[in-house]
Amino acid sequence: MADDDFPEGPARDALSVADRLAAEALIVDVDGFEGPLDLLLTLARRQKVDLRAISVLQLARQYLLFVERARQLRLELAADYLVMAAWLAFLKSRLLLPPDPEEEVSAEDLAAHLAFQLERLEAMRKAAAQLMARDQLGRDVFARGQPEERGHTRRVTYTASLLDLMQGYARLRTREDFRPFVMDRVDVFTMEEALARLRPLMGATVEWTDLVAFLPEEWRGHPKRRRSATASTFAATLELAKRGGLELRQDDMFGPIRIRARA
Amino acid sequence: MTDSLFEAPPEGEQERMVEALLFASAAPLTVGELHARLPHGCDAPRALERLARRYEGRGVRLMRVGDAWAFRTAADLAFLMTRETVETRKLSRAAIETLAIVAYHQPVTRAEIEEIRGVSVSKGTIEQLMELDWIRLGKRRQTPGRPVTFVVTRAFLDHFGLESPRDLPGLKELRAAGLLESTPPPDAAPEEEEAPQEDLFAPPPPEG
């Protein structure tokens, strides 16, 4: 099957030109496609054969060409188009190679499934069209225009649909998701705290001193607390440096950050 | 009888047409209105006459209402229609939310419902749901005060077409169906311990 579908020489070039033109026409309204399968179905229809007789190899080539052209035009293609392209490229290579007896699933099986998917999608499209073409209530067929309600027993009953219920619940849950965000402050050393701690210490810091030395003792042990204290102390030194109270230096990347009071 | 230049539909057809028009119309139709809708050349009075005869003695009668015509159920069968006047109203939002909480969280106490809804639950709401036979009392919770719990009923499941409360769609499915608009943190896992991850040590907002 693979060989038959791979035209050689000039025939192949002619096909490519046709493919190119087709692809260009398609690119214009790429947004009109509902996903890669839809695009594949459209390309398949161009082969003008029964979907069961489709050449998956040719289809894969057309699809890849399409994606290639879209890229050249710098069109953004959604990720699933690219996933499909990758898969089709894989399938194409498998179809062209002699079958590997080691492989559990043959390339032909994969191709057949793709053809099945296309056929099924097209079948559902047709079914949908047939369904919508039926006589519809309120358009072609009508219910009683004047339902009669008589009698005098008036009983009120309440009703709700499952959708109401689900929407109600969704509403509640969504509200929870949106509750104002409150930072868990147990392990957070704020910059205010860091500033308050640094200021009195700075005056005595004439020598270059590692930033770490300024972390409060009780914030050095636990990694989480240590990270928070380091971050806020660093931010505080930046703030003080900005105000001209101290100098910072870091001799190499990821090296210790050292500070001293400005002379 | 007077066949006009163009073929008027046969009498039987005209009768069918008038029958369908009167059935579907939301208000009685006059002969003039019928003629306006029927194909050219129809004889509405004649069709009405035939129709009236056809429905004689049936459960439905062709009645004259002023100068217009309408189908009405036979007066002697009015006793059957009395049940028609059950008035159905939409359940209030409070009741729907309360019901949803009971369904999703049962057995659930009143205090828990209030915690989830964030407002107090009026007595009337619970009573209404119990009267509808959609919720009932479950076992008492074995906690201080032994509060009563609420669960949904068989009638609830029937009304909403559910086999069991487990058939209610989960949060993920609600979201998948587009009913939940927000995208909360992955899996909305509320575990406190793991919440602040590595990146959370981002510095607090710089002061101005």
Place this chain on the structure above:
Amino acid sequence: MTDSLFEAPPEGEQERMVEALLFASAAPLTVGELHARLPHGCDAPRALERLARRYEGRGVRLMRVGDAWAFRTAADLAFLMTRETVETRKLSRAAIETLAIVAYHQPVTRAEIEEIRGVSVSKGTIEQLMELDWIRLGKRRQTPGRPVTFVVTRAFLDHFGLESPRDLPGLKELRAAGLLESTPPPDAAPEEEEAPQEDLFAPPPPEG
């Protein structure tokens, strides 16, 4: 009406009663609903059968809608009814296809719909179809994750004039062609791993 409680009305009367009840209601009535309203001892199915025959070929027809019945105007007279037409919301192509897939493949999971369409079901599509009351939740699939399924409703059948889902156009041919089977892809196909829909709410939380 001085009928004895235990003596059913004669057949002709029963037919009139069913005729009146169905005529009075815009929505289809089930046999159960008819029995609930008819005097004790009535045979609604028998009366329906007689009525259906009586209305054969008329401008108004007795239609079966799932397990319910309703009078509807004959479809061939649609051309007369243009004035009654209510403008219906135009459905998107995605919604129409999704609806068809639910109808032909029901009960069907969301993942299966997406498998067939090769694209994810957009937000709101399912909700729109549920709002129209054309699809509803079916039983959960007894597979890992217990995903919810969707099925079509009686309102769907009523809208499209179908007696049952078995009467969908082309159903037999599609089934014969194997196009309604959910054939899993041979493995190595990367796109469709059925995401196990985890049920966040399976067990109700133990306590608040």
